Amino acid sequence: MMNTKSALLFSMVFMASLSSLSHALVLNGLLINAVQVTGVLRCSLNGNQYAPPLIGITVHLVCDGSSTDLAQVVTDQYGSFNIMLRLLNIANFDLQRCYIRVNLPVASCSVFPSAGYCTGSLGLLRVIQSTxxxxxxxALSGPIRINL
Structure with missing residues (x-):
């Protein structure tokens, strides 16, 4: 028969193991340790791949409509961005509720409104193993939405 201290220790370890798994991101049965988000921003409302790139624009990774960024980067000379985020201390990262946000105005692009922000949804490309x-x-997927 288990004594009270052993039972308490067992239940604490069991609960801790369940809580860490319940807050993890699991895709296709794989526990995900990090996410990499890539994309290219262009001065276009309809996804024209030949539109000029948006250079030096801050890109925010946001989840659940939060005002707190999980990460932010600045686009390079090609309008490209690459965010690498470890999920170690992030509870409840949900791919369906996370998106890219760019605050307006964008001085180098007159097709966007002068106030508000743009959002873009994310799509899974693949899962890779790394260190x-x-x-x-x-990757950025689907149309960009304007929010005034």
């Missing part, structure tokens, strides 16, 4: 563990590679 960080399993990395979910995500």
């Amino acid at each position: 960080l563990g399993n990395v979910a590679c995500l």
Whole structure:
């Protein structure tokens, strides 16, 4: 028969193991340790791949409509961005509720409104193994939405 201290220790370890898994991102049965988000921003409302790139624009990774960024980067000379985020201390990272946000105005692009922000959804490209563990590679997918 288990004594009280052993039972308490067992239940604490069991609960801790369940809580860490319940807050993890699991894709196709793989525990994801990090996400990489890539994309290219262009001065276009309809996704024209020949539109000029948006250079030096801050890109925010946001989840659940939060005002707190999980990460932010600045686009390069090609309008490209690459965010690498370890999920170690992030509870409840949900791919369906996370998106890219760019604050307006964008001085170098007159097709966007002068106030508000743009959002873009993310899509899963693949899962790779690296020194960080399993990395979910995500990309900007679908149309950009304007929020005034």
